Amino acid sequence: MLTSGFDHVAVLTADLDGFVAFFQEVFDAEVLDCRQELPAGMRMAFLKVGPDAEFNLFQLDGNDEAAKQLPMFSRGRMDHFGLRAASMSDFETIRDRLIGRGASDGFVTDFGPVFSCFFVGPEGLEAEVCVANPDWKPGDVVNSPGTPARRFHPEAA
Numbered sequence: 001m002l003t004s005g006f007d008h009v010a011v012l013t014a015d016l017d018g019f020v021a022f023f024q025e026v027f028d029a030e031v032l033d034c035r036q037e038l039p040a041g042m043r044m045a046f047l048k049v050g051p052d053a054e055f056n057l058f059q060l061d062g063n064d065e066a067a068k069q070l071p072m073f074s075r076g077r078m079d080h081f082g083l084r085a086a087s088m089s090d091f092e093t094i095r096d097r098l099i100g101r102g103a104s105d106g107f108v109t110d111f112g113p114v115f116s117c118f119f120v121g122p123e124g125l126e127a128e129v130c131v132a133n134p135d136w137k138p139g140d141v142v143n144s145p146g147t148p149a150r151r152f153h154p155e156a157a
Helices: 016-027 089-099
Strands: 004-011 032-033 042-050 052-061 083-084 114-120 126-131
Touching: 004 126, 016 032, 016 042, 016 052, 083 089, 089 114, 089 126
Parallel strands: 004 052, 083 126
Antiparallel strands: 004 083, 032 042, 042 052, 114 126
16 A cells, blocks of 8 residues: 555535634644635635644635535535555655556645645546655744645746
8 A cells, every 4th residue: 555544634614713623622633724825715724633634624705515514425525635645755656656647747735744746536536645744844834735845846946
């Protein structure tokens, strides 16, 4: 196996602060970042819920998806999921395979704590593979989506 499990689950919420508070209070979850530089009407937070597990939370003005709490097996598809590569070498192998299949353009985002490569899987489901950034240290900046990883895109330096 080239992955060590799921990296995160992306969740749409109508109450970002309430979602964060619940998981902090019940599970001792840690807020990694709350973005302020996102487009108007959007809020985002990374909520660490385990050693290698996060919720990526999104609150969007006018989006009512969070209110559509349907019974199990009637909820439809999730937004996306992230797989955690077991090592940098495995991440590079997976990325090469995705490019080879035409499932990814190979762009790697430097989010700070992790590198991320999005891909389109079966039936058009978007997902990503992530790996710990060996150069990031706690307290360093957490980057915005689309920040090129210099390790993979030296021309962006």
